[in-house]
Amino acid sequence: MSATSLAAMLRERGLRLTPQRQLILEAVHELGHATPESVHNAVRERAAGVNITTVYRTLELLEELGLVNHTHLSHGSPTYSSAKEHQHVHLVCRSCGSISEIDPGVMVPVTEQLLRERAFRVDVGHVSLFGVCGDCKEAE
Amino acid sequence: MSATSLAAMLRERGLRLTPQRQLILEAVHELGHATPESVHNAVRERAAGVNITTVYRTLELLEELGLVNHTHLSHGSPTYSSAKEHQHVHLVCRSCGSISEIDPGVMVPVTEQLLRERAFRVDVGHVSLFGVCGDCKEAE
């Protein structure tokens, strides 16, 4: 996402491009799995004064624009990630808490069936699958 | 889930069967999609003194025992449901907020592939798929 295209998307809605919005979007890209708090920390390294409130408001805005998605990977805070760059499905181990990313291609059979049978269009960038990973399964 | 089998599962771990634990488990069964708050309300109709703290602690316990699962259907509170009775996958429309349940069979291709290729065992009772439902898609 370049600054100019972000600016264009904002302007289409009568909204403005601000340093905060650029920095927050960049932070989500760089962090990969970003909670509001981790975004806040990352942004403050570059611009000390940015407020957590602005982070919340901007993440919501970026999600409306379709630039980021959020999902719940564990208890507590939501996790945001870039919508455009390499979408992925999360595998969350409920035993050791590890999070891995897999190619969303694995979901194709499901998404096609749901589209066909229920006219439901799954947002693949939003999928988290919970379960037990190989390492923890051995240890059981 | 009968009271006696709950009692047995608890005793195996040196834990105790209490009225609160029975009521909370029953409430999850009856409610289907139960937030901690809705469980609290349901339980208080039968036993006024039960504290929200106990609801949180008990839901966590019941999840450890494998009797309930939780998932995040939207922003905010987690949603608990019975693990044993008819497992289902949730379809959550991010446009109108509607939640529908589908047969977990739709996930079989995915779960089998992940088990085969990554030794990851998906907990199907825990899956929520976000996207846009047919009605909202028409309206776009």
Added chain:
DNA sequence: CTGTATGCAAACTTTTTGCAAGCTA
């Protein structure tokens, strides 16, 4: 200039923790 965006502070909601008293086994 106009009106959107931000920072600040405070309120709110949800969840967790510590501890004394109560109750199950």
Added chain:
DNA sequence: TAGCTTGCAAAAAGTTTGCATACAG
């Protein structure tokens, strides 16, 4: 009786809101 459980209160975490100031266009 022993020690697991509960209720209560307070703290902690996470999120939202109102408003005056700052700033993008």
